[in-house]
Amino acid sequence: MFPQSLLLTVVFVLVSAVIGQNFLGLGLALLMRRAHRGVAAVVGVCVVAAWVLPEIVAAFVAYAFFFRDGTLNQLTGFAGLPAVDWLFEHPMLAIILANIWRGTAFSMMVYQAALNDVPSEVTEAAEIDGASGAKSLVFVTVPMIRRSIATNLMLITLQTLAVFTLIYVMTAGGPTNRSTTLPIMAYEEAFRYSDIGYGTAIAVVMLIIGAAFSLAYIRLLRERNPS
Amino acid sequence: MTAPVPGTTTASAVASPGGSRGASRGTRRGSRRGSPSWGASVVLALIALCFVVPLSWLLLASFDAEATYETALPASFSLTNFTAILTPEQTFVPLWNSLILSGGSAALTVIAAVLAAYPLSRFNTRFNRPFLYTVLFGTCLPITAIMVPVYSLFVQLNLLDSLAATTFFMAATSLPMAIWMTKNFMDSVPVSLEEAAWVDGASAMKALWHIVVPLMRPGLGVVFIFVFIQAWGNFFVPFILLFSLENQPAAVSIFRFFGQFGTVAYGQLAAFSILYALPVILLYILVSRVFGGSFAMSGALKG
Numbered sequence: 001m002f003p004q005s006l007l008l009t010v011v012f013v014l015v016s017a018v019i020g021q022n023f024l025g026l027g028l029a030l031l032m033r034r035a036h037r038g039v040a041a042v043v044g045v046c047v048v049a050a051w052v053l054p055e056i057v058a059a060f061v062a063y064a065f066f067f068r069d070g071t072l073n074q075l076t077g078f079a080g081l082p083a084v085d086w087l088f089e090h091p092m093l094a095i096i097l098a099n100i101w102r103g104t105a106f107s108m109m110v111y112q113a114a115l116n117d118v119p120s121e122v123t124e125a126a127e128i129d130g131a132s133g134a135k136s137l138v139f140v141t142v143p144m145i146r147r148s149i150a151t152n153l154m155l156i157t158l159q160t161l162a163v164f165t166l167i168y169v170m171t172a173g174g175p176t177n178r179s180t181t182l183p184i185m186a187y188e189e190a191f192r193y194s195d196i197g198y199g200t201a202i203a204v205v206m207l208i209i210g211a212a213f214s215l216a217y218i219r220l221l222r223e224r225n226p227s
Numbered sequence: 228m229t230a231p232v233p234g235t236t237t238a239s240a241v242a243s244p245g246g247s248r249g250a251s252r253g254t255r256r257g258s259r260r261g262s263p264s265w266g267a268s269v270v271l272a273l274i275a276l277c278f279v280v281p282l283s284w285l286l287l288a289s290f291d292a293e294a295t296y297e298t299a300l301p302a303s304f305s306l307t308n309f310t311a312i313l314t315p316e317q318t319f320v321p322l323w324n325s326l327i328l329s330g331g332s333a334a335l336t337v338i339a340a341v342l343a344a345y346p347l348s349r350f351n352t353r354f355n356r357p358f359l360y361t362v363l364f365g366t367c368l369p370i371t372a373i374m375v376p377v378y379s380l381f382v383q384l385n386l387l388d389s390l391a392a393t394t395f396f397m398a399a400t401s402l403p404m405a406i407w408m409t410k411n412f413m414d415s416v417p418v419s420l421e422e423a424a425w426v427d428g429a430s431a432m433k434a435l436w437h438i439v440v441p442l443m444r445p446g447l448g449v450v451f452i453f454v455f456i457q458a459w460g461n462f463f464v465p466f467i468l469l470f471s472l473e474n475q476p477a478a479v480s481i482f483r484f485f486g487q488f489g490t491v492a493y494g495q496l497a498a499f500s501i502l503y504a505l506p507v508i509l510l511y512i513l514v515s516r517v518f519g520g521s522f523a524m525s526g527a528l529k530g
Contacts, residue, residue, distance in 0.1 A: 034267035046275035054460035162369030183371035
């Protein structure tokens with residue numbers, strides 16, 4: 001039970017925060033600089049809307065979206081696909097997508113701010129030297145916003161590690177513990193089965209995971225630094 | 228670890244009140260490259276659509292008297308959901324409790340954060356760095372991890388189901404972030420003004436309340452609203468610490484639309500969600516319009 005929960009937590013953090021929110025946020029921020037100003041502004045509002053909502057409301061909205069008779073199945077129904085009970089058949093996928101939906105705005109705003117601080121002369125110089133868009137992104141822009149990337153990764157990792165409400169409302173850890181991440185498990189053990197000691201032990205493990213992730217990001221920051 | 232660089236971004240974000248959101252700052256430093264492309268706009272619009280579609284259920288269901296979890300245009304536009312929930316026990320008491328919790332903890336946090344940030348910002352002692360790193364660590368602490376021990380603490384102190392105690396606890400949890408932000412805002416207030424006050428015989432506390440605090444009012448506004456929004460949306464803490472109906476804030480009382488009779492009042496749930504979410508949406512708009520954008524926040528995060 002506990003090893004599975006640990007694994008699910010790591011998967012949840014890696015896929016929904018480190019990969020999902022981080023890359024989608026960076027992608028959105030980059031696209032917004034190339035898109036028309038009006039479009040970028042409207043898109044910003046749309047993405048931030050999910051983030052501004054209180055977490056319990058966002059959780060209900062996500063629940064309604066993935067529910068058996070919910071919006072997602074209506075949409076796949078239009079495309080002629082069979083209805084899938086997302087919350088029961090693919091609970092992890094549902095909560096990961098929901099967390100990406102809710103949290104991406106934060107990464108997007110951090111990266112918008114970071115990209116605005118990159119002087120345009122630098123990327124222009126790279127282009128004159130013949131670097132393609134992708135190359136100047138990887139070798140010029142990304143190293144220049146390295147600090148923001150590390151800070152952002154740390155914050156969204158720790159936030160995602162602590163996500164309780166979203167999962168509790170959407171699946172409550174079920175079916176049969178297939179989406180029981182550590183916060184849910186700590187809650188169940190401590191408050192449903194009144195085993196405060198065991199719940200606290202799980203909480204300590206969560207803190208250790210958070211510290212491990214943070215240390216990894218600090219390393220990342222140091223190694224790339226020209227000493 | 229990102230070293231505490233004095234909040235340059237924070238300063239510039241606050242120094243330009245009325246400055247519009249992010250995009251306009253781009254004209255100063257990294258401008259957009261070339262002409263806008265239609266490809267990027269279309270891709271962006273498609274992504275935005277994915278973000279909005281789930282939200283459409285909330286809006287449509289709240290105006291639909293026969294709402295379900297399906298997204299559908301209401302057969303007839305009706306306000307019955309709103310009129311049904313506008314009763315003291317359904318809406319007003321929970322919202323009032325939310326207001327006490329969030330307003331109380333935001334006020335407490337701001338006062339404590341100003342007092343804590345002042346020496347950190349003005350005096351260089353060798354405790355500053357360790358202290359700030361500890362604060363940063365506190366900011367990052369997952370709240371779900373500390374709730375179990377806090378629950379046992381509240382049981383021992385006999386403070387369960389007390390609004391005041393929960394307010395204090397929520398103030399404590401938001402304090403690290405608030406100290407961090409307040410210190411960054413305070414760093415941008417020039418020290419020379421206080422020196423003038425000291426020469427004129429003002430004590431440190433006098434200088435703080437009469438010179439520094441008035442000068443950093445916009446920054447404190449951001450901190451207050453930031454804490455308020457967080458507390459308003461907080462579900463887990465009141466869910467654990469408060470259980471009687473008359474003490475529950477809106478975040479917890481929302482569960483009343485489930486169960487009891489086995490049915491879910493979808494329309495009322497959606498209508499209540501909207502009423503509950505409205506204040507934070509308005510506050511967020513206020514921050515981004517008046518104080519110069521989410522960058523006041525992300526700038527403070529950079530620290």
